[in-house]
Structures are given as C-alpha cells and as structure tokens.
Amino acid sequence: MDRPEIEAAYERFGAVIFRRCVALLHDLEDARDATQEAFVRLVRNAGRLDDPNHTLPWLYRVSTNVCLSRLRVRHRLQYMEPATLPEAIDPVGFEQRLILNEQLARVVEALDERGQQVFVYAFVDEMLQDEIARVTGLSRRTVGKKIKRVRELLAGARGAREVVDEIA
Amino acid sequence: MRSRDDGASVEMEAQQPSDFAVDLARLSGGVSPEGADPARLERRDRVEVYFRAEVLPGTVCAVVAALTPREEPRRWWLPAWRPALAAGALAAVIFAVVLVGSRLPPAGDEVPGVRAKGAVGLEVFGHRASDTFRVQEGALLRPGDQLKFRVVAPGDGWAAVFSVEDSGRVTLFHPLGAAGPLRVGADPFVPPDSIVLDGSVGPERVVVVFRHEPFDVASLARELQASAQRAGGVGSPLALPAGYEQASLLFVKAAVRP
Numbered sequence: 001m002d003r004p005e006i007e008a009a010y011e012r013f014g015a016v017i018f019r020r021c022v023a024l025l026h027d028l029e030d031a032r033d034a035t036q037e038a039f040v041r042l043v044r045n046a047g048r049l050d051d052p053n054h055t056l057p058w059l060y061r062v063s064t065n066v067c068l069s070r071l072r073v074r075h076r077l078q079y080m081e082p083a084t085l086p087e088a089i090d091p092v093g094f095e096q097r098l099i100l101n102e103q104l105a106r107v108v109e110a111l112d113e114r115g116q117q118v119f120v121y122a123f124v125d126e127m128l129q130d131e132i133a134r135v136t137g138l139s140r141r142t143v144g145k146k147i148k149r150v151r152e153l154l155a156g157a158r159g160a161r162e163v164v165d166e167i168a
Numbered sequence: 169m170r171s172r173d174d175g176a177s178v179e180m181e182a183q184q185p186s187d188f189a190v191d192l193a194r195l196s197g198g199v200s201p202e203g204a205d206p207a208r209l210e211r212r213d214r215v216e217v218y219f220r221a222e223v224l225p226g227t228v229c230a231v232v233a234a235l236t237p238r239e240e241p242r243r244w245w246l247p248a249w250r251p252a253l254a255a256g257a258l259a260a261v262i263f264a265v266v267l268v269g270s271r272l273p274p275a276g277d278e279v280p281g282v283r284a285k286g287a288v289g290l291e292v293f294g295h296r297a298s299d300t301f302r303v304q305e306g307a308l309l310r311p312g313d314q315l316k317f318r319v320v321a322p323g324d325g326w327a328a329v330f331s332v333e334d335s336g337r338v339t340l341f342h343p344l345g346a347a348g349p350l351r352v353g354a355d356p357f358v359p360p361d362s363i364v365l366d367g368s369v370g371p372e373r374v375v376v377v378f379r380h381e382p383f384d385v386a387s388l389a390r391e392l393q394a395s396a397q398r399a400g401g402v403g404s405p406l407a408l409p410a411g412y413e414q415a416s417l418l419f420v421k422a423a424v425r426p
Binding site: 001002003006007010011012013014015016018019022029032033035036039040043044052053055056059060090121125126127128131135 | 184186187188189191192195196211212215216219220223224227228230231232234235236308310422
C-alpha cells in the first residue's frame, strides 16, 4: 500500500478501532497507542480491506487482542483502576466504566484468552452469539458455553453495583 | 442503556443491533440499522469525531511510516541482471588472467587505499515510567520520555546527534552544549546523557551525522534545517552536503493525556 492508500484505510477503519480501544482501556493515551498497533497489524495481515464482511471481524479480533494484552500487563502490574476519561467522549459513561473495569480485572485474572475475548464481545460490545461466533471462529454452541462460564464467574464476584454505590 | 452487569445482555441483544451490526452497516456504505439506541449511537459518534479531530492527524504519520516498506538496496544478483553479470564477470576474469595477472600483488599484501566501508548506525532506546523499550521507526512517543542513543561509526571520525522537527527546528542532542562534534572510533558508543523530550508534538527525526574530518556543528544544524524546510518536513531522511554520512529514525510525539 502506498501512503494515500494507508491514510485512506486508517481514516476508514481507525475510528472503529479507536472506539473499541477507548471502551476497553478507558485511557485516551493508551487507546491511541493501541489503535496504532492494531491498525498496523490489521493492514499487515488482512489482504482484503475493501470488503467489510471480511474486514470487520478482523478489526474486532485485532483490537480486542491488542487491548487484552495491555490489560494483562496492567493486571500484572496491579493497576486496573480506570483512568480519567473526558465525559464528552466516554463511550459508556462513568458508572458503566467502573463496572466494566471491575469485571475486566476479574476476567483477565480468571479466564483464558478465548474466555476473555468472549467476555469483551458479549458484555462490552453486546454482540449476538452469532456475531461472536463469526468474529472468533468458534461454534455458536461453544460461544454459549463460554458466555455461561463468564456469567458464573461474574455472579461470584462482588457486586459491581456495590462498588458504584460505595464511591457515590 | 442496557445493563451489562446483570448477565442478561445477550438475550436483550435481539431488541437492539450491536455495535458490530452498526459498524458493518456503516462500513458497507449504509445507514445505522433500525432499532439502534440513539444515546449509544451518539456516544460512539462523539468518540469517532474525537478520533478524526485529535488522534488521526497526530498519528497518521507514524502509521504510514510503520507500514511503508523501506526501499531495499539494489541487489546486483537480481535475476534480470544475471546473464549480463555472468558475461561481464567471465570477461573480467579472462582480462585479469591474460593481461594483468603477472602484475597482481603477492598473496597477503594489502592493496593501498582500499578498505571495506561500513555505514553509520543509530539505535534509540526509550524510557517511560518503569518501562525501557527500543524505539522503532515511526514510534509514538510522549513529552517527558527519556531517550538514549547508541551510535555505530564506520571508523575513526567525528559525529553529532541532532533532532529535527517537522517545523524545521533543530536541536543538538549530542554533544550537549559543545561547539564541535564528538570524536568517535569504530567501536559503538553510547553518549552518557539521556534526552528528555519536551512538550512540542508532531513528527521528529533523530539524525546522527558522521564525517571522517571535524565539522562545524552549527553550520550542519543550519543545513539540516534548510533540508527539512525544502522537503516540507522530516517524513523522509534529510539531504546533507557531500562528505557526510548519516543514519536517522523518525518518531512522533503525541500530546500528554488530558
């Protein structure tokens, strides 16, 4: 790809990646870095950027993997607190971010990579099971099982709502 | 807003299209599917507007740099040249054996004035909080990041390390505060001081310049500035007067988090 093609592709797909990175990382600077990393991976590995049916699952997979990898590092370093995010571009709202952040910390600690990905698609992106199967390449039945496992895990966690109430 | 912590989100999805469905519709050139939550659409639109206004302009250069294949040096053994080269080599061997073979120096003697020529090299290492990392071409850095350099010279000579910003502003990194360049040898050297990036943002190129003879650092800084201004930025390596060798690395400084 030459420079104009790369710029056009970045303009077209970068926003989708960035939005997902903000939603997962809750940190603009980190999201900015992750977007760049994910986009470079996308272009280097995806041959058909013209067809959204092929590209979009790629976008979701790559941006999810990049963000989860960063979250695992954060978790190892024990700083999973959400960073300050301007209200104007908060993709989910402050309360939901606190909830998601706590859930992510638990999921990153307790689930394997596939389980973490399924959590993101089901609970952050709110995707249908068919859509998750399409993005992950897993069968719908396997996706259903993994979602059940995530729910069991989250049900055993301290109520996220309690955390919000405590802070409020 | 749909609740995400009650474990029921997946069943509720049937009522509203997911972000995935909205993205697919928009990337395919269509409008958002019916039933999409207006508040959610508005939030995602705000993030996208922010991306186009604040993120894309400052990072597109780094993305392009990371994805643009570097020009490979021309290789003489490329298939198209093979027959011509083979014929040329054969002719040269015959010429050497028949005409000048008797004049060759004895085995083991060095031919005066001929030596293998190396190239100047530059490696950049960054340090942020507790992380130390190698800075790659096109990397995204932040004001406050500390940089260290490792310079490899092709032999005895003189070197200096500069930073050139897209605006043409030139800063001498090494030797700090000196009027002349550093004396260098064939061994790699690491200047002792770290550089802390200032608050300016945008593309920036670190250039190590080498010459076998001493040179005037201030004059060379002016050459670099003029070269950047002629080129309209530092996206490509900068032109230097004859006699100088250089290696450089482009990175992009982004603003600190709000």
